[in-house]
Amino acid sequence: MKAVFRHELSSYFTGVTGYVFGAFVLLFTGIYTMVYNLQSASVNFEYVLGSMSFVFLIIVPIATMRILAEERRQKTDQLLYSLPITMTQVVLGKFAALLVVFAAPLDIICLYPLVLSAFGNVYLPASYSAIVSFFFLGMALLSIGMYISSVTESQAVAAGLCFVVMLVNYFLGDLAGFASSTAYSSLAALAVTTIVICIAVYWMTKNSFASLILAAVLEAGLIGWYLVDSAKFEGLFPAIISKLSLFERFYTIVNGVFDATAIVYYLSITGFFLFLSVQSLEKRRWSE
Amino acid sequence: MIEVNHLTKRYGGHTAVDDLSFTVETGQIYGFLGPNGAGKSTTMNIMTGCLAATSGQVKIDGFDIFEDAAQAKRRIGYLPEQPPLYLDRTPREYLRFVARAKGIPEKEIPAQLEQVMIQTGTLDVANRLMKNLSKGYRQRVGIAQAVLGNPEIIILDEPTVGLDPRQILEIRELIRSLGKNHTVILSSHILSEVQQVCTTILILSKGKLVACDTPENLERLFAGKSTVELTAEAGEEEIPGILAGVGHIVNRTVKKQDDGACAVTLELDAPAGNDICRDIFFAFSKANKAIVRMTAGKASLEDIFLELTNSGKEEGAQ
Numbered sequence: 001m002k003a004v005f006r007h008e009l010s011s012y013f014t015g016v017t018g019y020v021f022g023a024f025v026l027l028f029t030g031i032y033t034m035v036y037n038l039q040s041a042s043v044n045f046e047y048v049l050g051s052m053s054f055v056f057l058i059i060v061p062i063a064t065m066r067i068l069a070e071e072r073r074q075k076t077d078q079l080l081y082s083l084p085i086t087m088t089q090v091v092l093g094k095f096a097a098l099l100v101v102f103a104a105p106l107d108i109i110c111l112y113p114l115v116l117s118a119f120g121n122v123y124l125p126a127s128y129s130a131i132v133s134f135f136f137l138g139m140a141l142l143s144i145g146m147y148i149s150s151v152t153e154s155q156a157v158a159a160g161l162c163f164v165v166m167l168v169n170y171f172l173g174d175l176a177g178f179a180s181s182t183a184y185s186s187l188a189a190l191a192v193t194t195i196v197i198c199i200a201v202y203w204m205t206k207n208s209f210a211s212l213i214l215a216a217v218l219e220a221g222l223i224g225w226y227l228v229d230s231a232k233f234e235g236l237f238p239a240i241i242s243k244l245s246l247f248e249r250f251y252t253i254v255n256g257v258f259d260a261t262a263i264v265y266y267l268s269i270t271g272f273f274l275f276l277s278v279q280s281l282e283k284r285r286w287s288e
Numbered sequence: 289m290i291e292v293n294h295l296t297k298r299y300g301g302h303t304a305v306d307d308l309s310f311t312v313e314t315g316q317i318y319g320f321l322g323p324n325g326a327g328k329s330t331t332m333n334i335m336t337g338c339l340a341a342t343s344g345q346v347k348i349d350g351f352d353i354f355e356d357a358a359q360a361k362r363r364i365g366y367l368p369e370q371p372p373l374y375l376d377r378t379p380r381e382y383l384r385f386v387a388r389a390k391g392i393p394e395k396e397i398p399a400q401l402e403q404v405m406i407q408t409g410t411l412d413v414a415n416r417l418m419k420n421l422s423k424g425y426r427q428r429v430g431i432a433q434a435v436l437g438n439p440e441i442i443i444l445d446e447p448t449v450g451l452d453p454r455q456i457l458e459i460r461e462l463i464r465s466l467g468k469n470h471t472v473i474l475s476s477h478i479l480s481e482v483q484q485v486c487t488t489i490l491i492l493s494k495g496k497l498v499a500c501d502t503p504e505n506l507e508r509l510f511a512g513k514s515t516v517e518l519t520a521e522a523g524e525e526e527i528p529g530i531l532a533g534v535g536h537i538v539n540r541t542v543k544k545q546d547d548g549a550c551a552v553t554l555e556l557d558a559p560a561g562n563d564i565c566r567d568i569f570f571a572f573s574k575a576n577k578a579i580v581r582m583t584a585g586k587a588s589l590e591d592i593f594l595e596l597t598n599s600g601k602e603e604g605a606q
Contacts, residue, residue, distance in 0.1 A: 002388065003385055003388030003389040004389065006385070006388065007381075007385040007388075010381070011377065014377070015376060074372070074373070074374070075368065075370045075372050076372040076373065076374055077372075078333075078338050078366075078368040078370075078372045079372035079386070079433070081336075081337055082337060082338055082364065082366040082368075083386070083389045083390060084358045084359075084361040084362045084390060084391065085389050086358075285337075285338065285339055285340045286340045
């Protein structure tokens, strides 16, 4: 794992990716700090991070597009398979390098609240909890990007797909507001979502029997539950959506409520997508 | 030592490797020979853990390539068909990464890198980006990567493909020198290469092993057969009559040339010794026709290869 980590980290910094990534984060932090903290004389550094969370739409695809896709295109994945290391070590090593690249500009950002506090009354716990959760939010998004990179061998496809996923994630909270909140429409939306999930399961496993069984069980459960207690479905779908939104939870912390479950949620998402990335690499050995 | 037991690999409905079993002994150079699509690369990919088999198992020194992957892979160095190089890195950086991933102690890495780079002749390009290296050097870096950590077994998939003749000779020389301290398995569809370098030849066809022997034994197996090629100034229709009295001829192809002469190829069921050639000569001279050219040859490995892989084709069709 250490070998992969060191190799990956140095390839971020022998190329331009690592620098572009850092520069981008710092550029936007700079602009927003100037506008919020300096021009408007606000003491809340956390709002800077809250407003610039859209940078993830750009930096996550840039940072993750080549991470696994390029191995496959250059056929260097054959080297990784034949070396005495496991795919888990490969994924963890690469992800650790990615986190270091992401943490580098955040280290510099950590100085901002300190500098600002010299000129005003900055509430540091709020600022730093925002920075910490900014890191964990980024970690979860980067793990999603890494998984997307593992399913294709084209960097461009990985970047495009990743951008769309980030975009949907970013607007998920807003979209939830538009969803109809009647019990019946929640049922319909959940039923469709279930089918989409089962199609995704089929696509990943190519096991039509298991996917059909899963779909049948989930749909039957939904309808059964609806028949028993339809009142629970009132507003259920929008509520689930906004709970799932990675960004919404970050905004809660930005607004001054340090919600530890958000961090747990980010860690779970990261774990889940790293697991999927490992599986995706393992699977290639079977189907190639 | 490698044991391959009843290996089968299917891609959808296509069977790439079909119930393949063989054993590789220590300290020899093995050659996998077969036409394109015979399952050479697939077999090598399975042997090195890059690909999972549909059924069957591969054991390296008793360690299963899937169950005890780390132990088994430590004993193997593998160069796939396309050298797996990070083109935006230098050979030195790349080899350092491979050395670390193979678990070579940090202290020994510089010395080992130096040694494999000298061995493979890549020292003078060690600090150039690999995307700027020629195919020959890339192949060498690929071999260096396989040799690192001194594994007992080195598996090379078509190591000379796409190289110029001089590079081919150099790589062959390198493989021969590797054969002194390692078990080497290489694949090729070029017969002369395998014949020159390898001590044992495994011929694959349609995913099956059709022959496994030393080059000499394979040739001896077919030594009874030979061919005679000749050009005679005679009409196409006269030749069967002229050759009617000559024995040992099992097959005859006659082709008319533009200058009026005929090119004749005779397959014999005996070595083409002087006696048979003399019979052929006098048969033509009795008919008052001149032989302008005549060559006798023994069955080459090439013929054996074609015969074995062709019969495999027929089996596959049935």
